Amino acid sequence: MQLLQLGRGHTKGDTVVWLPQERTLLSGDLVEFDATPYAGDAYFKDWPQTLDNIAALKPLALVPGRGAALVGEEQVQAGLAGTRAFISDLYQAVQAGAAAGKDLNTVYKEAYAHMAPKYGQWVIFDHCMPFDVTRCFDEVTQYPDPRVWTAQRDIDMWKALES
Numbered sequence: 001m002q003l004l005q006l007g008r009g010h011t012k013g014d015t016v017v018w019l020p021q022e023r024t025l026l027s028g029d030l031v032e033f034d035a036t037p038y039a040g041d042a043y044f045k046d047w048p049q050t051l052d053n054i055a056a057l058k059p060l061a062l063v064p065g066r067g068a069a070l071v072g073e074e075q076v077q078a079g080l081a082g083t084r085a086f087i088s089d090l091y092q093a094v095q096a097g098a099a100a101g102k103d104l105n106t107v108y109k110e111a112y113a114h115m116a117p118k119y120g121q122w123v124i125f126d127h128c129m130p131f132d133v134t135r136c137f138d139e140v141t142q143y144p145d146p147r148v149w150t151a152q153r154d155i156d157m158w159k160a161l162e163s
Contacts, residue, residue: 006030007050008043009087010065012145014050023060030054033067033079035123037086040131041146044091044139051084066123086119094136104160108133130161 002018010029017026029038030050039047054062055077062070062079070079093114097107111133119125134157135146147153 006053007046009047009050010037010039011041012043016054018057018059023058024062025054025057025059026063027054027065029065031062031064031079031083032086032122033064033070033082035064035066036119036125036128036132037065037083038124038128038131039087039090040128040135040149042087042132042135042139043146044087044136047087048084051080051087055080086115086122089118090115090132090136091140094133095140098137098140104134104137105163107137108161111136130157134161 002020004016004018005014006016008014014028014030016028016030019025030047031054058073059076060071060073062076064070064079064083067079070076090111093111094107097110102110108130112129115129116125131149138147
């Protein structure tokens with residue numbers, strides 16, 4: 001068994017468990033399968049490369065943070081691809097809105113509308129999107145590293161999104 005830090009993604013200190021003889025990876029929340037990634041403490045720019053680093057191990061089985069265990073190369077690739085697509089699609093939507101000078105509320109509404117047709121049926125979509133968009137907005141505007149989620153920050157986020 002190996003504990004590996006393959007890069008930042010879901011958090012700064014993401015660590016995976018790799019069983020090289022079995023070619024099995026326990027990814028934690030770096031990979032989700034048919035479930036919305038919680039990205040409130042994420043590194044959106046780094047996450048796709050970290051997923052590529054996981055793929056380079058060529059796992060035959062993968063236990064994601066949420067969703068069914070993935071068995072076989074095809075399922076593992078589907079799990080990696082789904083997570084990568086979600087992260088990339090969200091990043092592109094938020095980056096476009098921020099670059100156009102839109103505020104968090106507007107960017108949230110537009111990103112939600114953009115993402116819902118493809119990902120809205122995923123587990124905890126509605127729960128994660130406010131935190132995911134807020135963190136992504138922070139990253140593309142002024143905070144390359146996640147800010148601590150205090151009670152006040154949570155209140156401020158909801159005020160901004162519900163205004």
